[in-house]
Structure formats: C-alpha cells, structure tokens
Amino acid sequence: MSFRLIDELQTKAIPVSQSCRVLGVSRSGFYEAKRRAAAPAVCKTSVHVRAAFVASHQSYGSRRMVAELSNRGITAGRFKVRRLMRQAGLKPVWKRKFIHTTDSKHDLPIAANVLARQFNPAAPNKAYVSDITYGTPSQRSPPALG
Template sequence: MYSFIEGNAGSWPVHTLCAVLGLSRSAYYGWLSGSRDVNKREEEAERLVLEAFQEHRRRYGVRRLVAELKAQGVEMGAHKVRLVLRKHGLKAIQPRSFVPRTTDSRHP
C-alpha cells in the first residue's frame, strides 16, 4: 500500500491517499525514510527470543530471557519478550516447590 501512495503522490496529496487507504501519514513517511527493514528486525528479534527459550528447555521466563539476551548483546525489553512468547503461546515451565516427605514413625 505504501508503494501505491509513493507512485500516486504526484497526482494526489499524500494525506488524502493515506486517509482513503486508512493509513497514518506518519507510518507512510516512516516507511519512506527507510524503516522498511522493521519487519526483518522484528523477525530477527523474535527468532532470538525463541532460540533462547528453547535453549534453556522452556524453563526461562521473561525476566531470565531478558537477562540472557542482554548477556548475548541483544537489547530487548521485557514487554517485547512477553509479546513474542504470548504470540507463540509459550509459557515457562514452573518447577514444583520442594516439600520434604518424611515417614511418620509414630503411627499407632
């Protein structure tokens, strides 16, 4: 759609084309200024989160994944990691709490 606006910008005002197509002008100008690689960066970030999640056998939650990615040199916030996990329906496996079971040797 953005390429359509770019092609017809000489015939019609950009704000009119954006309004007709239901797009914001700021999104069009952001696309025009070179943020066309946003999808590639998003896919790369998503891939890194999923790899770290599987690498730690689905035990790491959002906080630990953010720390892991930071250790790898990837700056990503907790909200973004949470969105990626939720998008793929992934949830960290919570270990059961340890409760010692002892034998009752004083039974009647």
C-alpha cells in the first residue's frame, strides 16, 4: 500500500527518498517492488526460439538453434538462446545411437542348424563355420595387406 502511495507522490514532484523516509520504507525496497510489479514483457526472441524448436522436431540444442535463428534473420548469442530454452523448458530429444541390424521377423527360409552345437566333428573338413560382424566402417579393422 505504501509503495503505491510513494509512486503517486513521485508523480506530484515529491522526491522518492523523502517519501520513503516519512513512511519508513527503504528506497531499495520501493524500487524492487516497482520492478516486480511491472509485467514481464514477452521477448520476441523467445517466441522465435520456441517456433524453431518445434520446427526442428525438438532436436536442436543451443548451437544449432543459433544457426537456425540467424538463417531466419534473428541475431542472438548462444548463451542467451540457452537461457531462453532453459526458461521455456525446451530440452532436445536425443535419438538412439544403437541401430538394429538383424531382422528376425521375416518370412524368408531359415537354414537348418546342421552342426547342432557339436563343435568336435568326427573327422577333419566335415564342418565349416563363419561369423558375420555388423558395425560401421570405422569400427571394422582394415584389410590386411600383403
């Protein structure tokens, strides 16, 4: 109540310090209450950040978001974008890195298990085995030269 009175007295050319002294209120408390009472304005950048985040299917972090905003003609730093994303609760969804390479649910014929876990054959050259290794090219060993 007293903060509103001080604000009205200020419009009538009475200094804030004098009004605060008479009413027994600190000046810093008056200015803080005045700052809190002001409605927070919606930042235009935060609206663009949210729109770009939704357009990216919730996959962009702050670095890619800055690049996307600059493509749209909006200049914003990475830390500001990061702060706006944190305030809006925007967290990118990570895609799984594991890739399934085997499809067991198919209608193709399956080879019979001739070896049947008998790893000690009766004679040499009766059973041959092999293995297929799945992985990215960077995980495979280079071919032997020579």
